[in-house]
Amino acid sequence: xxxxxxxxxxxxxxxxxxxxxxxxxxxxxxxxMYMSQQHLRFLRTKLIANRNCKRSYAQDENAFxxxxxxxxxxxxxxxxxxxxxxxxxxxxxxxxxxxxYGQHCSDGAVNxxxxxxxxxxxxxxxxxxxxxxx
Numbered sequence: 820x821x822x823x824x825x826x827x828x829x830x831x832x833x834x835x836x837x838x839x840x841x842x843x844x845x846x847x848x849x850x851x852m853y854m855s856q857q858h859l860r861f862l863r864t865k866l867i868a869n870r871n872c873k874r875s876y877a878q879d880e881n882a883f884x885x886x887x888x889x890x891x892x893x894x895x896x897x898x899x900x901x902x903x904x905x906x907x908x909x910x911x912x913x914x915x916x917x918x919x920y921g922q923h924c925s926d927g928a929v930n931x932x933x934x935x936x937x938x939x940x941x942x943x944x945x946x947x948x949x950x951x952x953x
Contacts, residue, residue: 822944822947822948824951837912837913837914839913839914839915839937839944840910840937840938840941841941842938843936844910845866847865847866848865848866849863850864850865850908850910850916851863851909851910852902854902856901856902856906856922858901860901864892865891865892866889866891866892867892867929868890869890872888872933873931875893875923875930876933879920879923882923884933887935887936887939888919888934888935888936889908889915889933889935889936890934891916891931891932892931893924893932895929897924900922900924902922903921904919904920914937915937915938917934917935918934919934920933
């Protein structure tokens with residue numbers, strides 16, 4: 820994850836800051852996947868066990884799944900599986916995950932999408948925000 824420090828504050832009614840996740844997510848929590856690849860899309864779904872992501876990423880020798888990650892159920896239709904690295908996982912209008920690897924989908928499968936857990940990185944992110952906002 821990274822933070823971007825702007826030289827000037829954004830002054831636009833259409834741009835509003837979004838809060839970071841302030842509680843840990845649990846398996847089966849309802850979440851929204853923000854998909855920016857090709858056309859902007861949202862998929863309402865739920866968190867699933869990380870072992871489901873292990874199946875989705877089994878062929879990717881560069882994929883490592885840890886306890887600091889979240890697995891969200893993606894569409895079982897390849898045509899609807901449109902995630903990209905950096906896409907967001909939202910819960911109750913807060914950013915709770917950042918897509919790590921992008922799309923790993925197969926038609927007819929239980930497809931898991933892997934996200935860095937923002938809640939677990941929250942303390943570090945808050946320290947960086949405080950440090951650079953002075």
